[in-house]
Each structure stands twice: as C-alpha cells, then as structure tokens.
Amino acid sequence: MTPMSLLVLGGAGYIGSHMVKRLLEEKEDVIVIDDLSKGHEKAVDKGAVFIKGDIRDKNLLRSVFEKYKIEAVFHFCAYMQIPESLVKPNDYFDNNIYGLIALIDVMKDFKINKLIFSSSAAVYGIPESSPINEETSKSPINPYGLTKLVMEQMMKWNGSAYGINWLAFRYFNVAGAQMDCSIGEDHHPESHLIPIVLEAAAGKREYVAMCGNDYATRDGYNIRDYVHVIDLVDAHYLGLTYLRKGGKSDVFNIGSKHGYSVKEVVDAVSEQTGINFKVINAPRRGGDPDELVADSEKIRHVLGWNPRYSDINTMIQSAWNWTKMHPNGFKQ
Known part of the structure; x- marks a missing residue:
C-alpha cells in the first residue's frame, strides 16, 4: 500500500523548512515544492523529496499528485514582504491569490481535503484594541494583508463547495x-x-x-x-492532527x-x-x-497548543x- 504523503509548499523558506523538519521528526513522508525565489534548497532536510516549481503551475501540481498519494497540503509559499507589496501589488495578487486558486483547482480534482494555511495578523490592519482575538474586525492596510484575507475567504467558500477542511493560522511575529x-x-x-x-x-x-x-x-x-518558530510549527502539526480526527475548518491566532x-x-x-x-x-x-x-486562547483551548x-x-x-x-x- 502506497504511504500517504504531506505536501509542503514553500518548504525551502524560513517557516516551511522548520515545518519539514518537524514533520520528518514525526516520521511523516514529506514532499516539498518551492520555486527558490525566496527560499534556499540547502534549508530543505534531505529526508524530504524536493521539487523545484511554482504553485501556479497546475501541470506540475497534477504531476506531483499523480506520483504521490497526498493526504494534506501545507501552504507557506505566499509572498510576504509588506514594503514590496506596496510597490509590486500585482505580484502579490498573482502569486498569492492566483496561486491558491491553482492549488485548490488541482486539490479538488484529486479529492485532497486537508489544507493548512499560513495566514497573518496583517489581516487585522490597525486594530482598535489589543490583545486581538480572531473576531477582531479586519481591515488590511497593505496588499500583502489583503491577499491573506482574500485567501482565507477563498478557502472558506471553496471548502464548502468541494469538501476541503482547512485551517488558517494568523501569525504575529515569528523568530x-x-x-x-x-x-x-x-x-x-x-x-x-x-x-x-x-x-x-x-x-x-x-x-x-x-x-x-x-x-x-x-x-x-x-x-x-513574538512566537518561536519551533512553537509555530508545533501548532501546525497539532492542526494536522486535529484535521485527521475530523476537525472542522477554522482560524487561529498564533502568539504568546x-x-x-x-x-x-x-x-x-x-x-x-x-x-x-x-x-x-x-x-x-x-x-x-x-x-x-495576540489573544491566543482559542488555539490553546481547541488544539491544546502550549508554546x-x-x-x-x-x-x-x-x-x-x-x-x-x-x-x-x-x-x-
């Protein structure tokens, strides 16, 4: 029987490479796709299968899904520099928003129903009060934050349409x-x-x-x-465990x-x-x-996250x- 694999998009980046290492520690079978525009191939643990490519390339995604039996997808491949998003907004709309459209289109064709997404506190913009919980009003003040909010909404509607269970983790600052x-x-x-x-x-x-x-x-x-990157990827693995047990789509802040x-x-x-x-x-x-x-009571209560x-x-x-x-x- 072919083992189930986990696909890490952006697995050569800072957070993605730590996620790969965490998954391998749990004896998971890991496939990485990264175009290396921001990441480093040397950061990818040799225990993972590395494929250089772009999330927007549906043919590449189909070839990976045909070759490997993918159980769940971790999405870390969005562009994430706020100053850059202000001067190159279309690059962010293309890579982030269209990239997720391409991914979901192929996921639904292969009936892959678990997606764990790297979101951001940038969706909140300038909040009226702090600490911030998941229900705080959202008004992004830059294209980067806007793309993350749109991507969350895309997962909500596509999840309902195609039976995809997803989690969005809103990061504050990772170190x-x-x-x-x-x-x-x-x-x-x-x-x-x-x-x-x-x-x-x-x-x-x-x-x-x-x-x-x-x-x-x-x-x-x-x-x-600030949250330590090891604690951050621990939260994502708890999220995978939650989805494996039948957990429903949700959004969580990650902060200290x-x-x-x-x-x-x-x-x-x-x-x-x-x-x-x-x-x-x-x-x-x-x-x-x-x-x-961050008000991070929800993730502590629902997923049992304890940094x-x-x-x-x-x-x-x-x-x-x-x-x-x-x-x-x-x-x-």
Whole structure:
C-alpha cells in the first residue's frame, strides 16, 4: 500500500523548512515544492523529496499528485514582504491569490481535503484594541494583508463547495531558529526586527533604527508579539492532527499573549550577545500600530497548543547561535 504523503509548499523558506523538519521528526513522508525565489534548497532536510516549481503551475501540481498519494497540503509559499507589496501589488495578487486558486483547482480534482494555511495578523490592519482575538474586525492596510484575507475567504467558500477542511493560522511575529543551528532565518532583504538587530550585533549593519518613540505604550516604542518558530510549527502539526480526527475548518491566532517593545527587543539582543551596537531613533513609519498582541486562547483551548519557547531571550539566543554559525546564511 502506497504511504500517504504531506505536501509542503514553500518548504525551502524560513517557516516551511522548520515545518519539514518537524514533520520528518514525526516520521511523516514529506514532499516539498518551492520555486527558490525566496527560499534556499540547502534549508530543505534531505529526508524530504524536493521539487523545484511554482504553485501556479497546475501541470506540475497534477504531476506531483499523480506520483504521490497526498493526504494534506501545507501552504507557506505566499509572498510576504509588506514594503514590496506596496510597490509590486500585482505580484502579490498573482502569486498569492492566483496561486491558491491553482492549488485548490488541482486539490479538488484529486479529492485532497486537508489544507493548512499560513495566514497573518496583517489581516487585522490597525486594530482598535489589543490583545486581538480572531473576531477582531479586519481591515488590511497593505496588499500583502489583503491577499491573506482574500485567501482565507477563498478557502472558506471553496471548502464548502468541494469538501476541503482547512485551517488558517494568523501569525504575529515569528523568530528564532532550530536549537541545533541546522536551519534558521535567511531573508534578502531582511525586514524582521530580531534578525535586523542581530545583523548589527554581527557587524553587518552600521546601526539599528528604532522608528518612532512617541507611541502610546509603556516606553514609547511600539509593541509586538513574538512566537518561536519551533512553537509555530508545533501548532501546525497539532492542526494536522486535529484535521485527521475530523476537525472542522477554522482560524487561529498564533502568539504568546505577551508583547515586547522595539526597545526591549534591542536591549535584549545587546544583553544576550554581549555586544554594544549603535542604535538611533528614527521617524515613525506610516501605518505602524502602537501595539499588536495576540489573544491566543482559542488555539490553546481547541488544539491544546502550549508554546515551549515563549521567552524572548530564548528566541534571540537561538537566532544568534544560528547567525554565528552561519554568518552568510545558506550561502556558505
């Protein structure tokens, strides 16, 4: 009997590669599709089957579904740089929205009925209050966030039409790396706070700019919620288990329920690395909310998610260890 496989789209990226590693630890059979426009083939565990390709290529998807008996699909292949989405919105509509249309079209033909989707807190836009629960009003302020919201709605309607059970996980901020330093975060350009600050600690960046110090927060700097990438992929595996047991389609926030300000993150990096780097204050960026913190009670209650690495120092230290061991990321 042919074993059932799990398909990880975008499995060469930061989160996707950690998901692949997690699935292999559970002795799952894993197939990866990634076009390597953002990811790194070296990040894909050798225990997985790697196929270079684009989610929008229906013929490729059909060939994979014909060759392998796919039980469920993990979707990590959306474009995700907010500044880029503002200057190249059609690239985001094409890759993200059309990519999901192509995927669902082929999934329904092969009667694959489990889909786990990487969504984002960007669907909320600038919320009126914090912490944010799943019912908080949604008003994205950039094309990236809009695509994620549209994709959630697409899964809702297509799921009803074709019997696909899906889960959407709305991430807040993801950080950290594998504890053995085998894989970690390697984006070009980098837009996430913790790796940017670590680049300054490593001497790759002249300074860290903290944008805006007059927010309505405890220290004047905006506050964000961070979750360790290992805890994040643990949540996805719990989601797969939930769907396997007949769980119904749903949406979950993934966050720690505790926020850290930009200054607190910068200070923590300095403390964890033992390095004093240059920090400057810069003007606010447009559209930056004062505080984004997740109410993650739902995922804890429904899926039994219990993060193991929720301390910001653990996230920073694992990311710093990866940075020191791989100063050029996956290039070396």
